[in-house]
Amino acid sequence: MLLRDLGEFGFIGRISALCKIHGSDVIRGIGDDCAIIKISPHENLLITTDIMVERVHFQINLQTARSIGAKALAVNLSDIAACGGTPKQAFVSIAIPEHLDVAWLEDLYRGISELAAEFEVDILGGDTTRSLTDLVINILVTGLTRNDETLFRNGAQQGDVIAISGPLGHSAAGLELLQKQRESSTQIYSPLINAHLQPKPHISVGRILAESGACNAAIDISDGLSSDLGHLCKQSGLGATIFEETLPVAELLRQASRELTTDYLEWILHGGEDYVLLAAIRPQKFREVKLAATEAGADLIEIGQFVSGSEMKLIKKSGIVVDLVPKGWDHFRS
Ligand SMILES: [Mg+2]
Numbered sequence: 001m002l003l004r005d006l007g008e009f010g011f012i013g014r015i016s017a018l019c020k021i022h023g024s025d026v027i028r029g030i031g032d033d034c035a036i037i038k039i040s041p042h043e044n045l046l047i048t049t050d051i052m053v054e055r056v057h058f059q060i061n062l063q064t065a066r067s068i069g070a071k072a073l074a075v076n077l078s079d080i081a082a083c084g085g086t087p088k089q090a091f092v093s094i095a096i097p098e099h100l101d102v103a104w105l106e107d108l109y110r111g112i113s114e115l116a117a118e119f120e121v122d123i124l125g126g127d128t129t130r131s132l133t134d135l136v137i138n139i140l141v142t143g144l145t146r147n148d149e150t151l152f153r154n155g156a157q158q159g160d161v162i163a164i165s166g167p168l169g170h171s172a173a174g175l176e177l178l179q180k181q182r183e184s185s186t187q188i189y190s191p192l193i194n195a196h197l198q199p200k201p202h203i204s205v206g207r208i209l210a211e212s213g214a215c216n217a218a219i220d221i222s223d224g225l226s227s228d229l230g231h232l233c234k235q236s237g238l239g240a241t242i243f244e245e246t247l248p249v250a251e252l253l254r255q256a257s258r259e260l261t262t263d264y265l266e267w268i269l270h271g272g273e274d275y276v277l278l279a280a281i282r283p284q285k286f287r288e289v290k291l292a293a294t295e296a297g298a299d300l301i302e303i304g305q306f307v308s309g310s311e312m313k314l315i316k317k318s319g320i321v322v323d324l325v326p327k328g329w330d331h332f333r334s
Contacts (some may be wrong), residue, residue, distance in 0.1 A: 031235070032153050033082035033219060034143065044150050046143035048079035054097075054134035062178050065104045067197045068137070069111025075222065076141040077119060077201035078275040082220040084151035084210025085143035087203065090116060090123045093138040095131035112139070119203060149210040156217040156236035156280035162304040163286070165205040165277040165293070167248045168225055169264060170195035172271020173256045180260065189256055199275040205298045206277060212292065214285030224272040229312060230326040232280060239309035242324060244317050246303045269314070270327050280306055 003011055016030045027044060028036040034046040052058060052072045060068070073090060080087045092112060096105065116123055121141065145151075174196030177189050186193065202220070209215035217236055221228045225242075233240050247268055257264035279300070281289055290300045312324035 027147075027150075028152065033079040034085070036083065036150060036152075038147060042146055042148075044145050044147045046080055046083050046085045046145060046150075047140065048076050048143075049138060049140040050075045050079070051136065051138045053136050056134075060135070063197050064111075065107035066111035066114070069108040069113075070115045070198060071111075072137045072139050073112050073115045073121075073141070074199050074201050074275065076139050077115070077121070077203060078199070078220040078222065080141055080143035081201050081203045081206030082151065082218050082277060083143070083145060084149050084206050084215070084218065085145040086207065087119050087121045087141055087143045089142045090121050091140040092123060092126035093128070093140075094126070095129050095136040097131045097133060097135055100135065108137075119201070145210060149213075151206070151210055151215055151218040151279075152235075153217055153219050153232055154235035156232055156238055156306045157282070158238060158306055158308050159283055160216055160280040160306045161283050161286045161302050162229070162240060162242065162306060163279050163281055163290075163300045163302050164221070164225075165202045165279070165298060165300055166274065167250055167253075168221065168269075168274050168276065169253055169267030169271050170250070171199065171273040171275075172196075172224075172267040173253055173260075173262075173264070175271075175273070176260055176262060176267075177256060189252065191250075191252060192256060196273060199273065201275060202277050202298065204296050205293055205300070208289065208292050208296060208298070209277065209279050209281070212281075212285065212289045214282040214289050215279050216282065217280040219278050221274050221276050221278050222272055224270040224327070225278070226269050226312070226324055227272070227326040228278055229324070232278065233306070233310065233312060236280070236306070237310070238306045239311040239313070240304055240306050240324075241313050241315060242304035243315050246301070248301055269324065 021029050025038045027038055034048040037045045039045045058068050077087050170192050174192035217232050219228045219232055229240055253264050293300045314322050314324045
């Protein structure tokens with residue numbers, strides 16, 4: 001059997017069966033945004049790790065070393081945000097092809113270090129080795145949450161508001177613009193391109209959701225709304241309804257959509273790497289939580305509702321109801 005027949009999540013399912021958990025302090029292993037370990041009566045340790053491979057996740061000729069480094073850390077911080085945590089420490093491992101010069105590699109670490117400083121994350125170590133072909137960066141990040149504030153993927157309740165902490169589809173549009181190498185459009189579309197190259201982890205929104213006591217489940221959108229909402233639904237045993245008219249669509253996204261003749265709704269529903277949070281919030285408390293986010297200079301946008309069953313539906317602007325089928329990123333199928 002080949003990996004592409006199994007898919008990324010089929011593969012993870014098979015190896016999970018081989019990863020036995022012995023410690024009673026482990027609250028979550030494989031299957032949430034972070035592993036979650038109880039370290040005191042009041043506190044949980046969060047651990048997450050992500051790997052980025054040249055030509056799979058990034059292209060050295062399309063972006064700066066600094067932005068590659070920053071993004072490698074940002075995607076991990078986003079997983080800490082999804083669990084409602086405060087990031088603490090990072091470990092950076094890197095496999096380096098011999099053609100890369102030291103100044104370039106220092107810039108890569110500058111990118112990591114600048115974002116780490118912004119969130120007061122300490123870089124404590126890692127590993128370095130030679131690579132025979134591509135550059136590979138693996139970062140592990142730890143974080144902390146109070147254990148009554150930890151956010152999981154599996155707690156959504158029927159009737160909960162589905163909210164996102166920022167617009168979707170910008171990163172996917174930015175990637176398509178970069179791949180099609182439209183030099184003239186780089187300036188105009190820089191907000192979309194930057195959304196792809198320099199995502200910002202939504203740590204403060206994660207903390208607001210965690211402290212609110214009204215957030216029943218959360219995940220960060222790395223693979224796309226349809227896939228990541230699918231994880232919340234599956235793990236919470238619910239279905240979901242999304243209202244197209246509530247999905248924010250920036251004018252710049254419409255413009256890119258016309259120019260590239262790609263339907264912007266495809267980017268919004270299935271494009272990944274926006275790294276905004278997707279949350280299930282008790283309906284009675286939604287306005288209050290949204291206000292807290294707004295006061296912190298962040299946002300929470302209501303886009304739908306969790307419902308009974310297991311199906312995800314999209315109510316189109318026309319009123320037509322269509323199935324929302326997960327078709328976001330899968331590493332072994334895409
Ligand atoms: Mg995640």
